[in-house]
Amino acid sequence: MPVGAIEDLGRKVTNAVADFGDFSVFCGRVFGFLFRGWFRWKNIRLLFPQFYEIGVKSVPVVMIVGAFIGMVMTVETYAQFKSIGQEARLGSVIALSVVKQIGPVMAAMMLGGRVGGALTAELGTMNVTEQLDALRVMGSDPISYLVVPRFLACVLLTPLLTVYSDMLGIGGGWLIGVVTDHIPNGIYWENTVNGVEIWQVMEGILKSVLFGGAIGLVSCYKGFTCGSGASGVGRACTEAFVQAFLAIIVINFVFAQVAREIYVALYGTASVFG
Amino acid sequence: MSERALIELREVSKRFGRLVVLDHLSLSIEEGKCLVVIGASGTGKSVLLKHIVGLLRPDSGEVWYDGKRIDTLNERRLMKVRLQFGFLFQMGALFDSMNVLDNVSFPLVEHSSKKPDEIRQLAGDKLTMVGLKDAGKKMPGELSGGQRKRVALARAIALEPKVILYDEPTTGLDPIRADVINELINKLQRDLKVTSVVVTHDMQSAIKIADRIVMLRQGKIVFDGTPAQIQTSEDPVVRRFVTGEASEEELASLRIPTR
Numbered sequence: 001m002p003v004g005a006i007e008d009l010g011r012k013v014t015n016a017v018a019d020f021g022d023f024s025v026f027c028g029r030v031f032g033f034l035f036r037g038w039f040r041w042k043n044i045r046l047l048f049p050q051f052y053e054i055g056v057k058s059v060p061v062v063m064i065v066g067a068f069i070g071m072v073m074t075v076e077t078y079a080q081f082k083s084i085g086q087e088a089r090l091g092s093v094i095a096l097s098v099v100k101q102i103g104p105v106m107a108a109m110m111l112g113g114r115v116g117g118a119l120t121a122e123l124g125t126m127n128v129t130e131q132l133d134a135l136r137v138m139g140s141d142p143i144s145y146l147v148v149p150r151f152l153a154c155v156l157l158t159p160l161l162t163v164y165s166d167m168l169g170i171g172g173g174w175l176i177g178v179v180t181d182h183i184p185n186g187i188y189w190e191n192t193v194n195g196v197e198i199w200q201v202m203e204g205i206l207k208s209v210l211f212g213g214a215i216g217l218v219s220c221y222k223g224f225t226c227g228s229g230a231s232g233v234g235r236a237c238t239e240a241f242v243q244a245f246l247a248i249i250v251i252n253f254v255f256a257q258v259a260r261e262i263y264v265a266l267y268g269t270a271s272v273f274g
Numbered sequence: 275m276s277e278r279a280l281i282e283l284r285e286v287s288k289r290f291g292r293l294v295v296l297d298h299l300s301l302s303i304e305e306g307k308c309l310v311v312i313g314a315s316g317t318g319k320s321v322l323l324k325h326i327v328g329l330l331r332p333d334s335g336e337v338w339y340d341g342k343r344i345d346t347l348n349e350r351r352l353m354k355v356r357l358q359f360g361f362l363f364q365m366g367a368l369f370d371s372m373n374v375l376d377n378v379s380f381p382l383v384e385h386s387s388k389k390p391d392e393i394r395q396l397a398g399d400k401l402t403m404v405g406l407k408d409a410g411k412k413m414p415g416e417l418s419g420g421q422r423k424r425v426a427l428a429r430a431i432a433l434e435p436k437v438i439l440y441d442e443p444t445t446g447l448d449p450i451r452a453d454v455i456n457e458l459i460n461k462l463q464r465d466l467k468v469t470s471v472v473v474t475h476d477m478q479s480a481i482k483i484a485d486r487i488v489m490l491r492q493g494k495i496v497f498d499g500t501p502a503q504i505q506t507s508e509d510p511v512v513r514r515f516v517t518g519e520a521s522e523e524e525l526a527s528l529r530i531p532t533r
Binding site for chain 2: 129130131133137138145
């Protein structure tokens, strides 16, 4: 291998490690502010505009996506379940898939796309137009003033959006299963209720807290460290979405493994087929 | 008026990658005076300004403010020091999401215990000082370049700082509006008795506002004197900058080669 290629590889590895180090310091500073008296009214008032931007404005898209995913899952699986005479149990399978995986992951993806890009673009533009420096010069820390409220809004509202996504996903499944494919309503709901335990609902909601944290931290970090000019902001937005997406997938896998081990240790293995 | 140095840079060096921007630069800035830093684009003028307020830290050397070394302070301590400074950014750096009055009120909301009514009153007074008392409800996007700079100046003086740093205050403005900014700088200097450091490459502006002018070239100071002295300087580099003439070398790079 030529020396130039080795040099190039070394530089890339060094940069990646340095970037991860910078990200860790950034996260440390965000958590540092959380534990250093951020929860005073002067700071808490900064949360409400973020609740609106990040949470309220995301509700329609999260609900629509949740409903359509529930519907399409029923459309795709109904024939398979019917062929083995188990279509009545479809409700439990749909509900379980929605509350454990589809609801939280899709809500996080929607949030990553809609909010993550917007956060990076907003903070990135503030960065390239020296507004972050202006904050520093005026004796305010941009991490405390800008990042902490956005991070908290992501962490607190992703679980709520997940609940919306779960409800609409189950509703969408019901619509196709009961109204279109004529599964008896009572049996469908009975299976739905019996197939899902509170543990599984909480599992989905709990991991959505981590998804929200990852989206907030990655998006804000990319905005703070974006390159100069419009192209720098654009590149940062793309990187923010891709990295938040990867973080969601990896967290989802690790969380699923850990949650499964804990569940089996506490309750043993459960099956939707009884 | 006291002649003591309020700000001191001692042997400050800064490089970005391989580019040396400040090269063992030492500079004392006297209290109550207006120092103008001139130099061609890319000679490290804005970098120098950012070192004074701790937005950048030197690779080597020391930065002192009011008898205390500040380049080694952590961010939290530095924030307290920064409250003594007002900074006018080149493009204003107004917060896009806030109207003009909220922009000017921002430092007061964050760092004073005054009531909202008092803060609005004080911010309105600052806007009056820069001649924009009716612009409070406007958003930054609705303002002209000159108005943005004046609003940014009103914000910079909101906390009544001891030092005001100006980064290219007249760049991008027509001569009339540039003169308004020059007059404003002189007025603030007179009325508020502040120490000013102005970075510019506008010689007309420099002559009008400066008590002292330093010229930077390749990260070093190549001239240090009064406005009268710079106009009679014999140094060819300084002369060319004052009169705005390109060197033979610089012109040669523009010539189309003949075959």
